[in-house]
Amino acid sequence: MPDTISIDLHRIARLIPGYDPFATAGECWFDDAAAQTACDFFPECLTHVKGELAGKPFVLEPWQQAVIANLFGWKRKDGTRRYREAFVFVGRKNGKSLLIGGLVNYVLFCDGENGAEIYSAAAERDQARLVFEMVKLQIEQEPELLKRAQLYKYSIVVGGGSYKAISADSHTKHGFNTHCCVIDEVHAQPDRNLVDVLKTSMGARRQPLLIYITTSDFERPSICNELHDYACKVRDGIIDDPAFLPVIYEASRDDDWLSPDTWKKANPNLNVSVSEEFLASECKRAQEEPAYENTFKRLYLNIRTEQAVRWLQIERWDASEGAVDDVALLGKRCWCGLDLSTTTDLAAFVADFPADDGNHLLLCKFWVPKENARKREQKDRVPYLQWIKDGWITATEGDVIDYDVIRRDINEFGKRYEVKEIAADRWNATQLITQLEGDGFNIFAFGQGFKDMTAPTKELEKLVIAGKIRSGKNPVLRWMASNVFVEQDAAGNLKPSKKKSTERIDGIVATIMGLGQAMLTPTTATSIYDAPEKELVWL
16 A cells, blocks of 8 residues: 555545545555556547547546546555446536546556456447447547557457447347446436346456446436435445445436526536536526426436426417418318327317418317216316317217217318328227228328327427417317326437326327328428419428
8 A cells, every 4th residue: 555645636536526435445545546547548548539629638527537536546455446336427418428438448458457348338229339439439549549459340359358339239248257337328228137237247357347327317217216326325325335436416306407506516517518508508498398397407407307297388378379260271281180099088180280381270179978078077177068068079979989970070071171191099999090091081000109209299399389389279279288298208209198197188199190290291381371273282
């Protein structure tokens, strides 16, 4: 053990928020020379590979120095590394990929492990490929590293060690003898399988190292939240684990998320790789788009948020409302959505008439079983009976919706307007859809998952905010708009959630499906109020 210490390195090592590595060191000791060597490797051997700093030395920021100094400076009595796992929790755009590339290269070139197997892992192949390219570019830009490495399409070999990038959907992870692995964006992992396989593959190594680098996950059971909770307990001294390094940069739910002081808590690279101006812009967007508020908090402030959030502000919807002249729309093209839900609930049909001025004019039809209308009114606490009386909803005889009435009404609608497509979820309506196809309608099977719903869901949100939706002040659709909660996945995709939404949202789902089909039509529009004999093309 050295007789002298580096005050500066010790100060750097203590920069981990809320965590003192010296207080939990036990018999472990801090090797200043090893820490300095690791920190020096980055500016001396690596450069930035993208952006304005491309080609310039990779000078570590203080928070990055703290991570590197702790990981490679601390030693056990036998001289091996103290830390075997590290959880690095920082907001998006804080230079995680560049840091991962540097970590991989340092272990690959400097760790001296015989036959080292080094991996970087991600949930998806594209992300894994990006990390691999980062490592490769760093090597290619430094001649001293390049002459010592053999670069292949999917692997890099240095001496007796090798590096590969893998993804969660890879089926070749078993049989590894992992020395070091960096797992990127753990919140995107579909399950814990990849983490478990990699962790158990390290048993034969003297000083294995598993590093998790991620932003926050949603509030749900997940390997990311499990690791975050564990890291917090290590940081707070609840769990004594001197081999686990908790690096947690996050704001709390009680913090003012509009304040730049709060942004600093989750963004140690503020005004380096992520600017305060950028965060201010994203924060402004989050204030204007309710669904984006949780995205901003989760990705940029590392606040664990709910997956489902209330979506449309009714004030925005009301401001966007406007009259729709159904007579002026006669013979015009439209794209429709049909949401049948269950036979005892509301069914919704919404036709979208896009106009050249960017407005979308909506005509809606709703059906409900007559016998259930009063029960629905009492349950949903909305005036179904008055809406039926006023003609906003059609009541069909009996206690289930009469699909023959729906078929009849859609056919009547098709005689008045040019229905280009009807988007529908076939799961609930196979017979009716088959009948409508037989009637000559073009039916499109519209999936209810993130893949199909995300783009039109986001587009509808933009249209409402921009005041481009006109639904003739339809009270049923307005009520449904106030009910919608949306779910988000780890990538920020959106879809309406019938499970989380407080009341009926069928009309909004139908609107989204019709809008989705309209968005796929590569045409140009002219005014819907032009003369009927003039050729009209929408979108």
